[in-house]
């Protein structure tokens with residue numbers, strides 16, 4: 450047995466390395482996710498995107514937008530947000546998910562990264578995930594796992610987002626573990642007037658504090 | 665399917681460590697809620713070729729990213745990504761971000777009065793091989809001041825991000841160098857309990873040092889392993 454390596458904070462200077470071109474755009478060929486505005490001129494060396502053809506991804510296109518706030522309610526201006534999700538059919542792009550009866554999407558991996566800006570805002574373009582199994586014989590509601598790191602965070606914080614218009618939320622085995630009064634902190638709501646944009650704000654304190662998970 | 669073994673919480677920094685000032689407002693107010701690991705947590709971007717498709721290929725020699733040679737002490741940093749049962753973690757992404765040998769990041773927010781080097785950025789990527797090995801050629805970063813107190817300096821360090829086989833095994837950490845006088849004074853390193861603090865310090869190795877070329881430092885990343893008992897589904 451070897452001891453697990455301890456976590457350390459990202460510090461404030463990760464953007465020129467950990468944010469890659471297209472990292473926050475899982476369904477298109479934009480550069481969303483990279484931060485050339487924070488990279489010293491002439492030092493954008495990791496700009497080349499991968500070879501996945503993201504425009505051909507199957508599923509309902511959505512955007513997830515939101516703001517992150519620290520425990521005093523101030524915008525968290527330099528967080529790095531990572532997402533992990535299943536494809537539209539409900540399969541993860543990972544050998545561990547070996548359910549051959551559910552198709553993989555060769556153009557969709559389901560992992561993304563976005564850094565928050567001076568207002569604490571972030572944005573992902575992705576697809577609405579399908580349902581995946583939960584403990585026992587349960588089926589989980591569509592959800593996306595969120596990992597939060599950044600300066601001042603010593604060890605990653607974990608949460609999930611669910612979708613306000615999903616009736617499956619009522620039978621989700623993980624949401625059922627969350628005290629009823631706090632469940633709304635995990636539910637993204639449609640932006641008024643924009644059918645495909647969901648808002649998910651993340652609060653590290655206050656009455657609307659986002660529920661975080663220990664896995 | 666087996667869940668991942670519990671985090672070794674005693675060896676991890678707490679969320680709130682008041683000596684590290686920015687953790688005071690950025691630690692979550694409430695404790696996290698324990699949930700069982702589901703397929704969401706036991707999967708992650710893993711498998712042959714997935715990281716190349718996602719981000720592009722390796723960038724392991726940080727001294728060859730520009731036409732000219734960067735200035736500073738060339739070093740080799742290598743090792744393995746393992747789980748706590750010392751099984752190798754192949755095909756996983758190891759990302760590196762660091763300051764240059766003057767103690768300056770290629771980042772627009774870095775205000776330290778030290779020069780940038782047009783031939784060095786301080787970013788690298790290495791996808792581990794079948795034995796979980798990674799290897800970078802880089803320059804030794806320098807200490808730099810930070811605003812945690814009136815005269816506080818970060819020990820020389822390299823930031824690393826390791827994906828691991830699952831969302832549950834993710835690790836972001838910093839690697840320090842042996843014998844650094846700033847290490848015992850550093851509020852970020854000292855957030856790790858003293859008995860586990862040597863786990864974030866690399867080891868100088870003469871064996872893999874390349875004569876007349878570069879010193880070698882070894883560092884293994886140890887991620888959560890598989891639990892012994894299967895999940896209930």
Ligand SMILES: [Fe+3]
Nearest residue numbers: 460818821823
């Ligand atoms: Fe640093």
